[in-house]
Amino acid sequence: xxxxxxxxxxxxxxxxxxxxxxxxxxxxxxxxxxxxxxxxxxxxxxxxxxxxxxxxxxxxxxxxxxxxxxxxxxxxxxxxxxxxxxxxxxxxxxxxxxxxxxxxxxxxxxxxxxxxxxxxxxxxxxxxxxxxxxxxxxxxxxxxxxxxxxxxxxxxxxxxxxxxxxxxxxxxxxxxxxxxxxxxxxxxxxxxxxxxxxxxxxxxxxxxxxxxxxxxxxxxxxxxxxxxxxxxxxxxxxxxxxxxxxxxxxxxxxxxxxxxxxxxxxxxxxxxxxxxxxxxxxxxxxxxxxxxxxxxxxxxxxxxxxxxxxxxxxxxxxx
Amino acid sequence: xxxxxxxxxxxxxxxxxxxxxxxxxxxxxxxxxxxxxxxxxxxxxxxxxxxxxxxxxxxxxxxxxxxxxxxxxxxxxxxxxxxxxxxxxxxxxxxxxxxxxxxxxxxxxxxxxxxxxxxxxxxxxxxxxxxxxxxxxxxxxxxxxxxxxxxxxxxxxxxxxxxxxxxxxxxxxxxxxxxxxxxxxxxxxxxxxxxxxxxxxxxxxxxxxxxxxxxxxxxxxxxxxxxxxxxxxxxxxxxxxxxxxxxxxxxxxxxxxxxxxxxxxxxxxxxxxxxxxxxxxxxxxxxxxxxxxxxxxxxxxxxxxxxxxxxxxxxxxxxxxxxxxxxxxxxxxxxxxxxxxxxxxxxxxxxxxxxxxxxxxxxxxxxxxxxxxxxxxxxxxxxxxxxx
Ligand SMILES: Cc1ncc(C[n+]2csc(CCOP(=O)(O)OP(=O)(O)O)c2C)c(N)n1
Ligand SMILES: [Mg+2]
Numbered sequence: 102x103x104x105x106x107x108x109x110x111x112x113x114x115x116x117x118x119x120x121x122x123x124x125x126x127x128x129x130x131x132x133x134x135x136x137x138x139x140x141x142x143x144x145x146x147x148x149x150x151x152x153x154x155x156x157x158x159x160x161x162x163x164x165x166x167x168x169x170x171x172x173x174x175x176x177x178x179x180x181x182x183x184x185x186x187x188x189x190x191x192x193x194x195x196x197x198x199x200x201x202x203x204x205x206x207x208x209x210x211x212x213x214x215x216x217x218x219x220x221x222x223x224x225x226x227x228x229x230x231x232x233x234x235x236x237x238x239x240x241x242x243x244x245x246x247x248x249x250x251x252x253x254x255x256x257x258x259x260x261x262x263x264x265x266x267x268x269x270x271x272x273x274x275x276x277x278x279x280x281x282x283x284x285x286x287x288x289x290x291x292x293x294x295x296x297x298x299x300x301x302x303x304x305x306x307x308x309x310x311x312x313x314x315x316x317x318x319x320x321x322x323x324x325x326x327x328x329x330x331x332x333x334x335x336x337x338x339x340x341x342x343x344x345x346x347x348x349x350x351x352x353x354x355x356x357x358x359x360x361x362x363x364x365x366x367x368x369x370x371x372x373x374x375x376x377x378x379x380x381x382x383x384x385x386x387x388x389x390x391x392x393x394x395x396x397x398x399x400x401x402x403x404x405x406x407x408x409x410x411x412x413x414x415x416x417x418x419x420x
Numbered sequence: 421x422x423x424x425x426x427x428x429x430x431x432x433x434x435x436x437x438x439x440x441x442x443x444x445x446x447x448x449x450x451x452x453x454x455x456x457x458x459x460x461x462x463x464x465x466x467x468x469x470x471x472x473x474x475x476x477x478x479x480x481x482x483x484x485x486x487x488x489x490x491x492x493x494x495x496x497x498x499x500x501x502x503x504x505x506x507x508x509x510x511x512x513x514x515x516x517x518x519x520x521x522x523x524x525x526x527x528x529x530x531x532x533x534x535x536x537x538x539x540x541x542x543x544x545x546x547x548x549x550x551x552x553x554x555x556x557x558x559x560x561x562x563x564x565x566x567x568x569x570x571x572x573x574x575x576x577x578x579x580x581x582x583x584x585x586x587x588x589x590x591x592x593x594x595x596x597x598x599x600x601x602x603x604x605x606x607x608x609x610x611x612x613x614x615x616x617x618x619x620x621x622x623x624x625x626x627x628x629x630x631x632x633x634x635x636x637x638x639x640x641x642x643x644x645x646x647x648x649x650x651x652x653x654x655x656x657x658x659x660x661x662x663x664x665x666x667x668x669x670x671x672x673x674x675x676x677x678x679x680x681x682x683x684x685x686x687x688x689x690x691x692x693x694x695x696x697x698x699x700x701x702x703x704x705x706x707x708x709x710x711x712x713x714x715x716x717x718x719x720x721x722x723x724x725x726x727x728x729x730x731x732x733x734x735x736x737x738x739x740x741x742x743x744x745x746x747x748x749x750x751x752x753x754x755x756x757x758x759x760x761x762x763x764x765x766x767x768x769x770x771x772x773x774x775x776x777x778x779x780x781x782x783x784x785x786x787x788x789x790x791x792x793x794x795x796x797x798x799x800x801x802x803x804x805x806x807x808x
Binding site for chain 2: 159170175185223
């Protein structure tokens with residue numbers, strides 16, 4: 102028998118800590134991200150999940166689709182329950198266990214921001230992850246503070262779409278001088294896994310924050326096999342740049358230089374932006390593009406302030 | 421050896437938390453509770469108590485932090501008052517539903533508006549149906565002991581426990597309190613140890629806690645909370661017996677004062693009981709056969725004991741420092757409903773008094789007794805001393 106030689110092109114553990122039997126929709130960015138995140142964090146992790154789609158995804162009683170404990174809690178309490186769990190683990194001889202809060206954008210940008218801000222400012226020893234699908238999806242696609250300008254949701258109908266730009270939560274977190282904040286998407290799994298490993302390695306240093314853009318086929322009104330594709334377009338069009346903020350909010354690093362494809366490529370495949378390309382939609386398209394450009398330019402300036410150049414930003418992950 | 425310390429109700433709570441070897445404390449300041457957490461911060465900072473103190477940004481988070489900590493099997497504590505307790509409301513349900521033996525000290529304070537920092541019971545009684553056990557205290561010694569007994573009962577039945585003390589009358593008033601040594605407390609309440617049978621978060625047995633539950637199963641979860649309360653009544657009675665054996669202080673589900681031959685009974689709770697006892701002694705001198713039943717345990721409610729002790733009396737007056745708007749005094753409602761199954765039952769008179777910390781004196785209690793004795797018809801709500 103000849104030995105089959107496989108060359109591993111990426112260093113991702115085979116362990117699956119998210120099982121079949123979870124109840125996510127097809128193409129759920131939140132489920133894809135959790136699978137990858139747990140590969141990086143490993144079994145010694147306790148997860149806190151507030152009200153969000155993940156309340157359902159983890160499985161209804163008596164099922165439980167994860168191989169790590171999950172404590173389900175109230176909508177606005179992810180950061181603080183994870184903090185309490187960390188305290189309890191420390192006091193019961195389990196200091197090495199990672200406590201991770203895993204919340205939606207509503208539970209993070211909106212109703213949970215008070216507890217998150219408190220935990221960040223106090224330097225609680227937790228990893229906080231927001232899987233951001235840019236609306237309240239669990240309750241059927243209502244706007245949140247993470248909904249982009251111009252987007253349709255059931256509470257921002259086509260005739261009166263979301264009026265203002267998406268809240269810049271990464272900047273809010275950076276202002277808390279936390280040791281680590283990073284963006285990620287399931288379209289760039291190596292990058293995502295590397296960031297979770299970094300967050301894990303910073304145990305004991307304070308709150309580590311990871312912002313995942315998490316495509317939602319039903320909420321974004323697109324086919325379920327577009328999830329990875331749309332997340333990649335978000336990065337390549339600078340809608341959702343991949344970057345890290347370290348040293349207590351002081352140093353910025355863009356991890357990948359986007360190809361700079363037209364924003365329209367990202368928007369056009371999603372029904373929630375359909376009206377941007379119909380009569381009267383121009384001003385929303387303009388507002389969307391302006392917001393993206395402003396945020397990108399500021400980010401590049403911050404990268405330059407840290408590194409002195411943009412030459413060190415990788416132009417591609419796969420050599 | 422235990423020793424006596426002259427201390428406030430607030431500090432009695434802090435000492436009891438220390439005695440109970442609490443492992444995670446999380447709280448937020450509010451008058452008149454603040455001193456509880458100030459002293460605890462000091463005790464933890466000095467290393468006298470090996471605990472984590474989480475300085476949260478709200479009471480909602482204080483309760484949530486205790487929930488997270490207790491879910492891992494750690495002993496957790498918080499304290500609050502009025503607005504803070506109301507803000508916790510959602511998480512009070514969570515703590516009980518998740519069956520977590522957290523102890524909370526609530527310093528009774530009137531709810532705003534208008535703003536008030538003085539005592540009445542509406543804050544705590546509004547949490548009646550959250551699934552928490554509740555006990556009301558008359559003295560700082562009771563306050564101290566109730567925390568220790570609270571953990572002992574809570575951890576056996578897996579329900580959270582609220583101990584309640586009056587704003588200022590107890591919280592800021594010094595009384596001698598017997599503080600137990602650590603060895604003495606450990607004998608009654610051993611340090612909490614991780615026990616898988618409590619279904620605490622266990623990395624070796626990963627579970628989902630509080631997950632989405634269909635109508636086909638949810639109902640039973642609620643039923644079990646009720647069964648736990650029924651069991652808690654027995655466990656409480658057993659533990660206060662044991663406590664009395666070891667420390668010599670005897671507590672019941674309620675306290676009976678001059679009740680043996682009493683035709684008339686005043687049902688009271690918390691500190692106005694002391695005024696009632698004083699008044700009753702004087703009334704006894706005038707030959708009126710009257711006594712006091714001081715409510716301690718409010719949840720679980722001791723129906724049988726109430727029926728046994730009150731069933732045969734001529735008249736009962738319930739004195740409420742609270743009001744169930746649109747209904748009657750809250751203790752009144754509860755006592756009356758407890759007596760209903762009896763064939764022969766006394767008329768019950770409901771008096772409201774001392775709302776928002778208005779002073780209650782023995783003379784007020786004597787007036788109430790006068791009024792009750794004169795009344796022929798059972799009266800459900802009588803506002804004592806209200807200015808019209
Ligand atoms: C206090 C409270 N308010 C409202 C709700 C109803 N609710 C449950 S999930 C949810 C939306 C969650 O949105 P998000 O955090 O973005 O997560 P997603 O569902 O999109 O994954 C809402 C409004 C609740 N559970 N608790
Ligand atoms: Mg969402």
